[in-house]
Amino acid sequence: MLRTITLRNYKIFGVEQTIPLSPITVLVGPNNSGKSCLMSVGEFVKRGVANARSEVAPYPTLSRSLRRPAVGDGAMGLAWEGEDFAYSTVLEPSGDGLRRRAEVLRYGESVVFSDDPVRPAESAGPITSIALSHRLQRPFAGATIEPRLHDTALKSQVERAFQSMWGSRLVKLSIDRLREDSKTTTSPTLGMDGAGIGAVLSLWRGFDPDRSDQLDAVLRECLPEAKRALVSPADEAERLRIWIEQKDGQKFAPEELSDGVLFFLALAMHAIDAPPGALIFIEEPEQSIHPLRVRQIVDLFRRAVAARGCQFVLATHSATLLDEFRDEPEAIILLRRGPEGTLVTSIAREPRLMEALEEHHATPGELLINGFLNPPS
Amino acid sequence: MTVVALACENFDYDGAVFLHLLSCLWAPVEPWVTPIRFQGRNHVLKYLPTFLSVAFDAGVQYALVAIDNDGGARRHPEHEPQHRVEEQASDPDDGCAVCCVEHVIPSEWREPARRCCVAVPVQTLETWLLYLRGDPPLTPSPEQVYSRTKLKKMFFGPSMPPVATRREQALLMLQSPHALDRLRALRSFRHFEAQVAAWPRPDGT
Numbered sequence: 345m346l347r348t349i350t351l352r353n354y355k356i357f358g359v360e361q362t363i364p365l366s367p368i369t370v371l372v373g374p375n376n377s378g379k380s381c382l383m384s385v386g387e388f389v390k391r392g393v394a395n396a397r398s399e400v401a402p403y404p405t406l407s408r409s410l411r412r413p414a415v416g417d418g419a420m421g422l423a424w425e426g427e428d429f430a431y432s433t434v435l436e437p438s439g440d441g442l443r444r445r446a447e448v449l450r451y452g453e454s455v456v457f458s459d460d461p462v463r464p465a466e467s468a469g470p471i472t473s474i475a476l477s478h479r480l481q482r483p484f485a486g487a488t489i490e491p492r493l494h495d496t497a498l499k500s501q502v503e504r505a506f507q508s509m510w511g512s513r514l515v516k517l518s519i520d521r522l523r524e525d526s527k528t529t530t531s532p533t534l535g536m537d538g539a540g541i542g543a544v545l546s547l548w549r550g551f552d553p554d555r556s557d558q559l560d561a562v563l564r565e566c567l568p569e570a571k572r573a574l575v576s577p578a579d580e581a582e583r584l585r586i587w588i589e590q591k592d593g594q595k596f597a598p599e600e601l602s603d604g605v606l607f608f609l610a611l612a613m614h615a616i617d618a619p620p621g622a623l624i625f626i627e628e629p630e631q632s633i634h635p636l637r638v639r640q641i642v643d644l645f646r647r648a649v650a651a652r653g654c655q656f657v658l659a660t661h662s663a664t665l666l667d668e669f670r671d672e673p674e675a676i677i678l679l680r681r682g683p684e685g686t687l688v689t690s691i692a693r694e695p696r697l698m699e700a701l702e703e704h705h706a707t708p709g710e711l712l713i714n715g716f717l718n719p720p721s
Numbered sequence: 722m723t724v725v726a727l728a729c730e731n732f733d734y735d736g737a738v739f740l741h742l743l744s745c746l747w748a749p750v751e752p753w754v755t756p757i758r759f760q761g762r763n764h765v766l767k768y769l770p771t772f773l774s775v776a777f778d779a780g781v782q783y784a785l786v787a788i789d790n791d792g793g794a795r796r797h798p799e800h801e802p803q804h805r806v807e808e809q810a811s812d813p814d815d816g817c818a819v820c821c822v823e824h825v826i827p828s829e830w831r832e833p834a835r836r837c838c839v840a841v842p843v844q845t846l847e848t849w850l851l852y853l854r855g856d857p858p859l860t861p862s863p864e865q866v867y868s869r870t871k872l873k874k875m876f877f878g879p880s881m882p883p884v885a886t887r888r889e890q891a892l893l894m895l896q897s898p899h900a901l902d903r904l905r906a907l908r909s910f911r912h913f914e915a916q917v918a919a920w921p922r923p924d925g926t
Binding site: 647675 | 758762764813814869870874882885
């Protein structure tokens with residue numbers, strides 16, 4: 345699990361901010377405060393950091409993620425820490441793209457590799473000068489590990505440092521995609537917007553009955569009238585359609601189901617599908633879902649944390665969801681815009697908010713509704 | 722089984738614990754099935770009259786209100802028989818939590834026989850569980866740990882497990898040998914038990 349993510353000059357983040365992470369972290373802040381930017385880090389690392397080669401800048405689209413105007417030295421800083429490691433990289437403008445200026449990976453006090461011309465003292469450890477990430481493109485999907493990374497121990501350390509980010513998912517569900525029939529494919533995946541749930545359910549039904557059983561159990565537990573989720577060929581060729589069967593035997597197709605049921609189904613599938621150790625970012629999991637079901641969704645995430653060591657980051661405007669973290673104030677992260685970018689803190693670091701929680705019996709949801717979590721910049 | 726309306730901070734966890742205790746101390750019970758859920762002490766105090774009235778209209782005969790004494794418990798006194806309810810309830814932040822609840826219980830739940838009991842573990846339900854678990858003696862005692870969050874984490878660990886796990890862990894403690902006898906060492910438990918003991922039993926005894 346990651347303990348922190350640090351951002352500088354990344355999208356609307358300007359001055360360096362370190363975001364503490366819990367097994368489930370909840371991001372709260374007004375619209376345009378930086379929640380979605382933070383949620384996009386995993387995708388950026390997968391698409392960007394891996395490809396920002398040290399000498400060339402062939403990916404100009406990545407440069408749009410650099411804050412403009414940038415603060416400080418104008419470079420983007422990204423870093424994350426796990427239990428025993430810390431990785432950091434600095435990307436700077438180059439032409440119309442970005443290039444890597446520095447990269448350091450530490451385990452405890454020892455430097456595993458360092459490539460930092462600005463701070464050569466960092467190079468005191470065993471320098472390998474590897475431009476790490478582009479040698480590790482998609483290490484969990486067929487792995488292109490270059491020969492220079494032949495050292496097994498090093499490879500293992502590097503993979504572990506990148507595992508959460510490489511395995512991360514950004515979930516931002518779209519009701520239109522959830523209502524679409526899924527394309528049949530040999531290796532279906534759950535799309536960030538909910539596309540493909542029919543194909544994935546078909547896979548589970550055929551080859552992974554444990555997961556489909558888990559899903560049915562969740563549906564029966566949380567949607568009293570539901571019995572199970574089914575999948576069948578759609579009218580259009582090579583498409584699959586999902587159905588919800590009720591206990592009375594009636595079956596409902598996506599266009600007949602409520603938005604809330606479809607969102608709930610997709611979130612449950614993402615929670616069940618999350619691979620061990622994965623970092624899952626979810627935008628507003630509460631959308632269209634009844635408050636009582638929101639609590640059950642949070643409990644599903646807690647089960648994934650307990651069973652498989654998954655980690656979740658949730659961006660929310662829901663008081664009900666927030667109240668589920670009443671006893672974990674350090675997990676509630678507040679974001680707001682400052683003159684030099686997004687500023688981050690947690691409720692646990694705000695004495696007045698903690699006083700309200702501990703001395704006046706307020707709940708985080710009450711503080712959100714009444715505006716206390718959105719202090720003026 | 723006798724149906725009991727439960728007004729507690731987390732129906733699936735605290736509720737299950739108190740149902741178990743009622744079954745041990747009084748008679749087999751089952752919860753009144755309702756979608757109404759509470760979130761925190763203020764919420765219980767605010768909506769308890771409505772909740773109890775709805776339960777009464779639905780024919781429910783018994784109710785249990787359970788909230789933690791947490792929060793600014795350094796200032797909160799443990800409930801004393803000589804407390805004046807009106808006086809304590811006039812300051813919901815600092816007053817005795819038992820009195821604050823008593824203050825909002827509708828009259829139909831007091832007369833002709835009192836069928837609503839108030840449980841306020843000092844400082845939280847986990848204080849009772851920590852006491853049962855017998856962790857290395859805590860200094861100060863769990864009752865003198867005033868942070869609700871800290872007590873929860875002392876029992877469950879740094880991150881909150883799923884509710885089913887919380888329920889299992891709590892019930893495991895309560896099913897341990899002599900658990901009730903040991904809990905009787907705690908004043909807040911004795912106060913709860915005394916009310917239950919005074920309830921008329923479903924069989925009329």
